[in-house]
Amino acid sequence: MSSHNERNAPWNARGRRPFPQGSRRSDPTGDDWLWGWHPVTAALANPRRDAPLHLLATPDQAKRLEERFGRLPALEAADNAAIARALPAGAVHQGVALKAAPLALVALEDFAPARGAVLLMLDQVTDPQNVGAVLRSAAAFGAVGVVLQDRHAPRLTGALAKAAAGAVEAVPAVYVVNLSRALETLEGLGWRAVGLDGAAERGLAEVLDGGPVVLVLGSEGEGLRRLVAEHCDELAKIPMPGGFESLNVSAAAAVALYEAARPRT
Structure with a gap:
């Protein structure tokens, strides 16, 4: 970077x-x-x-x-x-x-798209505990950074930092005004965006190809907003054979990061 x-x-x-x-x-x-x-x-x-x-x-x-x-x-x-x-x-x-x-903080342009690189983007995930837990998983699985919306995301301090257990210092973060425009910028830099959506037809493992990817996660209640989803190159779901309808966003991020970190040829 x-x-x-x-x-x-x-x-x-x-x-x-x-x-x-x-x-x-x-x-x-x-x-x-x-x-x-x-x-x-x-x-x-x-x-x-x-x-x-x-x-x-x-x-x-x-x-x-x-x-x-x-x-x-x-x-x-x-x-x-x-x-x-x-x-x-x-x-x-x-x-x-x-x-x-x-x-x-970094700028979007500082995230270099390399094979196997993973960025996280959070669409209006506002709970500090959830964002902190996401950052902790991002650090554990080697994500290169996280993109947050400046008006709808908590600060990198206080309860968030406590939940992140030091990961605030390890995972570079950028706050942007508009997530859709940020995805356009990242696409121009060579990143591919995959949005997590429980209604998607294909599973995340099918969609990932080992290239630089932005994993886009929405809030638990609303999911990805329409414009953000439309700016993703593809939508994918986390298969849940147990039949439970959804995961907490921090749990979904951990599963997605684990899948993205798996070697692909």
Whole structure:
């Protein structure tokens, strides 16, 4: 995914280049908090982020963090109650929370279409837990990135990051205004789009050919919107011999990613 944008990108505070940002809207992560051991440590280890803005940890967790990362100027020792007050109600923070520097996002043009490459596109999947679980599967199965709609997708922080268990830092993301136009752009770059639709005639295994593919998943209630489906090169279903009508979108993404990761000649 390297490009001239990456070569010309400014160096961050850690002396490393971020992922290329390209032409995109402003970073949707803003200055929101991350919490939980895996999301926070993954963010601290990520060279795409600048130095942390504010880091809260219990004394025991602060010791663990500095043993791993060295001195952290943004670190402030706090008890569990103080950390909880900085976060949304019910956040399971495990004694650590981070107000992170913005995460650099990529542009569509930075996704290079190579044989076996898989991109995910989520059409109005709005639940942070679902998106986080999808990102976790995307990282596990080696997807090169995820495309989200900027007005109908959660931020890459908070509950989403907790559900992703660090995958936010591993899977490049791009937010776009219009998914149909994004599919047109990706087609021009050499990607083939396959939309998941339970009413499709052919199964996913029949449709995949080993070439670069965009797997497009819709929301659980509505599925793919008409225009998004029309911009897919083909629609495919996940065969379910057990007779159950549908899968949770994060489960469907995991099955689809597993199928796409299988070697094809």
